[in-house]
Structure formats: C-alpha cells, structure tokens
Amino acid sequence: MKLLLIQPTLTAALPENYGRPAMYEPLGLGYLAAMAREEGHDVVILDCLTEDWRTQEKVGEYIKVGMTDEAIGARMREFNPDVVGITCQFTGFEQDNNRLAALARRTLLETPVIAGGADATARSVEYSTSPHFDLVVRGEGEQAFLRVLERYAQGGVLPDDVPGTTVNGVVNPAADEIEDIDAIPLPARDLMPMETYLEDQTPLMPFAKRRPIGFMVSSRGCPYDCIFCSTTKVWRRWRPRDPVKVVDEIEELVQRYGVREIAFQDDSFLVDPERVRRICEAIVRRKVDITWSVPPGLTANRLKGDLLEAMKASGFYRACFPIEAGDPEMLEWIRKPIDLDEVEEAIEACHRAGIWTYGNFIIGFPEQTPESVERTAAYVEDCRLDMVSVYVAQPYAGSDLYDVYAELGLLDPDRVRPSTAFHSLYDTKYFTAAQLRAKRDEIGARFMKRRIRRVFTPRGMAELWRKVNTPENLAYAARVFGIVARQSLRDRRLSLYGSVARKKDKVVRH
Ligand code: B12
Numbered sequence: 257m258k259l260l261l262i263q264p265t266l267t268a269a270l271p272e273n274y275g276r277p278a279m280y281e282p283l284g285l286g287y288l289a290a291m292a293r294e295e296g297h298d299v300v301i302l303d304c305l306t307e308d309w310r311t312q313e314k315v316g317e318y319i320k321v322g323m324t325d326e327a328i329g330a331r332m333r334e335f336n337p338d339v340v341g342i343t344c345q346f347t348g349f350e351q352d353n354n355r356l357a358a359l360a361r362r363t364l365l366e367t368p369v370i371a372g373g374a375d376a377t378a379r380s381v382e383y384s385t386s387p388h389f390d391l392v393v394r395g396e397g398e399q400a401f402l403r404v405l406e407r408y409a410q411g412g413v414l415p416d417d418v419p420g421t422t423v424n425g426v427v428n429p430a431a432d433e434i435e436d437i438d439a440i441p442l443p444a445r446d447l448m449p450m451e452t453y454l455e456d457q458t459p460l461m462p463f464a465k466r467r468p469i470g471f472m473v474s475s476r477g478c479p480y481d482c483i484f485c486s487t488t489k490v491w492r493r494w495r496p497r498d499p500v501k502v503v504d505e506i507e508e509l510v511q512r513y514g515v516r517e518i519a520f521q522d523d524s525f526l527v528d529p530e531r532v533r534r535i536c537e538a539i540v541r542r543k544v545d546i547t548w549s550v551p552p553g554l555t556a557n558r559l560k561g562d563l564l565e566a567m568k569a570s571g572f573y574r575a576c577f578p579i580e581a582g583d584p585e586m587l588e589w590i591r592k593p594i595d596l597d598e599v600e601e602a603i604e605a606c607h608r609a610g611i612w613t614y615g616n617f618i619i620g621f622p623e624q625t626p627e628s629v630e631r632t633a634a635y636v637e638d639c640r641l642d643m644v645s646v647y648v649a650q651p652y653a654g655s656d657l658y659d660v661y662a663e664l665g666l667l668d669p670d671r672v673r674p675s676t677a678f679h680s681l682y683d684t685k686y687f688t689a690a691q692l693r694a695k696r697d698e699i700g701a702r703f704m705k706r707r708i709r710r711v712f713t714p715r716g717m718a719e720l721w722r723k724v725n726t727p728e729n730l731a732y733a734a735r736v737f738g739i740v741a742r743q744s745l746r747d748r749r750l751s752l753y754g755s756v757a758r759k760k761d762k763v764v765r766h
C-alpha cells in the first residue's frame with residue numbers, strides 16, 4: 257500500500273518575519289516508515305514545516321510556518337496514498353493537525369486519515385470522534401499501525417478493534433509494548449529532507465559545539481512522572497537500546513550525513529549509568545569522532561563517580577540539568593525527582609571535569625505564588641550554571657498539570673491556544689500571561705548579568721580555564737560568550753529549543 261506520513265505546519269504566537277524555525281527530523285514517523293517499508297509498503301514522509309519554512313503567513317493573530325494548503329494538496333494528489341498518517345505531538349498546535357487532516361479528507365476523499373503522537377494519544381477520544389480523523393494509534397506506534405495496515409489491506413475497511421487504537425471514541429485495550437526495541441529498524445532518514453535539517457541548526461541548538469548535529473533516541477520512556485509531562489502516557493515503561501546498536505546509529509549518522517555532533521533526545525538517558533558507560537566505551541573503542549549532549553536533560557544524582565570522565569572521553573561536553581524550580585516545595589508539587597543539594601554537587605563535578613553546564617527552569621505553574629517564582633528567580637541568579645533556559649509552564653494534554661489548569665478554569669472550553677513555553681498565552685491564578693512572559697525575560701536577564709560578572713572572579717576564571725584547554729574548546733567558549741553577550745545586549749532570552757531570534761517590536765501579543 258501507499259502510505260503518506262505527515263509532519264504538520266506550525267501555527268503559533270510568533271513574530272512576523274520569524275526567520276528559520278527550530279526544525280528536527282520527525283523520528284517517530286521515521287521509525288513507522290522504516291517498519292512499514294520492511295513490510296513492503298511504499299512510504300513517503302512529508303514534513304510540511306521543513307519543506308517550506310520560508311512560507312510564513314498570518315492566520316488571525318498567529319503566524320503559520322510551512323507549506324501552503326495548495327502545495328500540500330498537490331503533493332497529496334500526486335502521490336495518491338491509500339492511507340494518510342499524521343503525527344500530532346503538540347497540544348498547542350492542534351489547529352495545524354486538524355487543518356491538515358481536513359485537507360486530506362477534501363483532497364483524497366475516502367482515504368483513511370490516522371493520527372498518532374503524544375497529543376493524539378492523550379486526547380484519543382476527541383481526535384477519533386472529530387470529523388477529520390478515522391482512527392488514533394495511541395502511544396508507541398509501530399505494532400498497532402502495522403496491524404491496522406495489514407487488516408485494511410486485507411479487508412478494505414479500517415479495523416475498529418486493534419489493541420492500541422481508538423476508533424469512534426472507543427478506546428481499545430493498550431497494545432503490548434515492544435519488548436526488544438533493537439528489533440525496530442533505524443528511522444528512515446533517507447525519506448526526510450535531511451539536508452534542510454542539517455543546513456543550519458542554530459535556532460534548534462544555539463549552544464551546540466559542532467555542526468551538523470544528528471538527533472536520535474537511545475531509550476524509550478521514563479521511570480518518573482512529573483506533573484507537567486505527558487511522557488508516561490506515550491511510553492509506559494523505560495526500555496533501553498543495546499549500546500552497540502546505539503553506536504551503530506551514531507556511525508551511520510556520521511558516515512552518511514556528515515554529522516559531527518549527537519543530541520540524544522531520550523526522556524531519561526541516565527536511568528542505567530552502566531549502559532551509558534558502555535555507549536561511551538564503544539564510541540572510544542570504535543574511534544567515532546563526535547561531540548555529544550543530552551538536551552532534554554540528565555538526572556543529577558546519577559552522574560556519579562568516574563562516569564563523567566568516561567562521558568567526557570567519548571565527546572560529552574555539556575550537561576543539561578532539568579532543575580525546573582529553585583523552590584523545594586514547588587519541586588515536590590511538580591514531582592520532580594531531584595534534590596537541589598545533589599544538583600549542586602553535579603554542577604561542581606562538571607566544573608571540575610571541564611564540562612559546560614546548562615539548566616532548565618519552569619515558572620508560572622497554575623497556583624504558583626509570586627514568592628515561589630521569586631525563589632526560582634533567586635536560585636537561577638545565584639546558581640553556578642554556565643547557561644540557563646527559563647520556560648513558562650504549559651497545559652500539555654496527558655499531563656496531570658493539564659487537569660489542574662482545567663479544574664481552575666484556566667483553559668478555554670472549546671479550543672487549545674497555540675501557546676508555547678517560550679511565549680505563553682495562559683494566565684495563572686497569580687499572573688497574567690503577559691506578566692509571566694515579562695518575568696521569564698527578567699529572570700533570564702538577571703542570570704546573564706550575574707553570569708558575566710562571575711566570569712571575572714578567580715573561581716569563575718578557574719572554571720572557565722578547565723573548559724578551554726584545546727583550540728576547539730577555546731573557539732566554543734568564544735562562541736558561547738558571543739551569544740550570551742549579544743543576547744544580553746539586546747535583552748533577548750536564552751533558549752535551547754526554538755529560535756532565539758525574537759523581533760521584539762513585532763511580537764504577536766495575546
Ligand atoms: C525532539 C523533541 C522536540 C524537537 C522537535 C520535535 C519534532 N518535530 O519531532 C523540538 C526541540 C523542536 C521540540 C520542540 C517542542 N516540544 Co518537543 N519533544 C521532543 C522529544 C524530546 C522527542 C521527540 C521524538 O523524537 N521522540 C521519539 C519518537 C520515536 O517518538 P514519537 O515522535 O512520539 O513517535 C512515536 C509515537 O508517538 C507514535 N507516533 C507518532 N506520530 C505518529 C503518527 C502516526 C500516524 C502513528 C500511527 C503513530 C505515531 O509512533 C512513534 C513510534 O513509536 C519529545 C519527547 C518524546 N520522548 O517523544 C518532546 C515532546 C514531543 N515535545 C513536547 C513539547 C510540548 C514541545 C514544545 C511545544 C515545547 C514548547 N516550546 O512549548 C516545543 C515546540 C514544538 C515546535 N514544533 O516548535 C511534548 C509534547 C506534549 C504535548 N502534549 O504537547 C513532548 C511529548 C515532551 C513531553 N513529554 O511533554 N520538541
């Protein structure tokens with residue numbers, strides 16, 4: 257059968273003339289495509305954002321980035337698929353998912369339209385009863401999707417009882433998880449516009465050391481259950497890949513795509529430190545010349561002993577810590593499994609080892625008081641991190657936080673706002689959305705000011721010295737400080753994900 261797998265456009269509160277957005281290969285679609293291809297299906301992946309990111313149009317108060325509907329419709333007609341699959345990951349961008357599915361309906365008439373991804377999983381009843389979608393695959397998609405295709409190919413009608421699917425509001429039992437995730441073929445990157453992703457990854461990872469950067473996952477799931485995260489609804493159990501297979505994929509990215517850095521996108525990379533050590537040893541043994549980091553973050557209390565040295569020897573250069581709050585009470589409320597003392601120790605261990613440190617923070621939980629936000633702000637200001645990102649809490653469907661927003665009446669009854677953690681559109685009990693955005697900027701600016709002063713202290717100099725011991729490291733340090741200085745001068749915000757370029761005057765206000 258002919259399958260068209262689509263990553264939608266992006267409509268959000270963005271500045272006009274936004275420039276290049278953060279673009280990244282849709283690995284979920286890549287895995288599905290690879291599996292389907294092995295079963296003999298003819299697959300096309302259409303990334304509507306990446307294939308035409310220069311087309312940016314105003315839609316109401318928001319900006320839509322990516323291919324026009326005419327262009328997408330033409331591609332649909334040209335390929336004329338038997339089944340359309342749309343990845344619906346982000347709650348905030350449901351209007352893109354719906355518009356695309358409606359376009360598929362209009363253009364391809366009887367062709368089934370299937371949804372998958374984090375948002376469709378969390379709201380599978382809503383999606384499957386909407387006029388746009390015929391079926392939702394919940395959670396890990398490979399097995400359920402293939403079974404749906406097999407049954408559809410045999411009978412010519414979509415099955416309504418496959419485990420792991422929701423059809424017409426009926427939630428079938430969950431599918432079994434794939435026990436051996438190494439049996440899944442590598443994502444079909446050859447079906448994606450890799451040259452466009454790799455061309456300029458600055459908006460996605462401004463603080464990367466080398467480019468181009470290859471993105472991959474070395475494990476699925478997370479053993480924790482933070483209140484703001486929906487991951488446990490998609491992946492029920494943490495499952496690792498074999499370190500040898502992980503390094504095979506790194507080598508493929510290096511040899512085939514000229515990748516020089518790896519960004520692991522695992523939800524919980526460090527669950528098994530011994531596995532990480534084996535990945536590092538294999539990188540060194542096989543002489544794979546890369547630098548690497550884990551942007552979603554590392555659990556601080558697992559970065560112990562000589563593991564950090566093993567990581568550094570294999571190219572690890574920057575530790576991201578998802579600290580989220582500087583207020584212990586708030587940490588408990590959000591169920592973040594960290595201890596601020598252990599975080600301090602991990603930051604110090606990184607400085608000693610000459611590893612750059614990065615921290616992620618979230619403010620503006622629905623009932624977070626101004627005093628609690630200030631405790632996080634003070635923590636950020638006083639911390640010894642090299643770089644930080646401050647985000648505003650968001651109601652992602654599937655997270656328990658979404659229910660808290662709903663209970664407090666902070667959500668709209670009939671629509672989801674195209675809000676992001678960088679530019680939030682949600683009020684909370686104590687702040688308006690605009691106040692939270694200003695607070696986020698203020699905390700970033702306070703950090704920058706202190707950070708720049710810190711460099712010129714004896715301790716700051718010593719920390720820096722350990723990180724600039726090779727010409728490449730020196731050049732990297734210069735680049736980091738260039739970005740920090742430019743951003744601080746222009747009062748812009750640091751951001752790991754998403755474009756750092758914010759045209760201040762033209763920001764679309766909610
Ligand atoms: C890498 C990443 C990004 C990248 C790119 C995302 C992309 N376009 O793929 C970047 C850095 C740009 C990004 C940004 C954001 N992200 Co992000 N991101 C991730 C991350 C860490 C990994 C994605 C990935 O590659 N997963 C691995 C693949 C294998 O899994 P998968 O995509 O889920 O696919 C599987 C299944 O879901 C399913 N499936 C998926 N699609 C389909 C389609 C069909 C037809 C079928 C049958 C099945 C199916 O089958 C796949 C294989 O099993 C995920 C967390 C996670 N673990 O998934 C968060 C995640 C997707 N991000 C999230 C969010 C919220 C964001 C932001 C909106 C944050 C913000 N700023 O407010 C931004 C903005 C997005 C944007 N477009 O600008 C949330 C989404 C939650 C929600 N309900 O909205 C997630 C789930 C994190 C979380 N746990 O909360 N993100």
Ligand code: SF4
Pocket residue numbers: 478479480481482485486487488523524
């Ligand atoms: S935020 Fe991170 S640690 Fe917490 S549940 Fe989600 S993936 Fe796991």
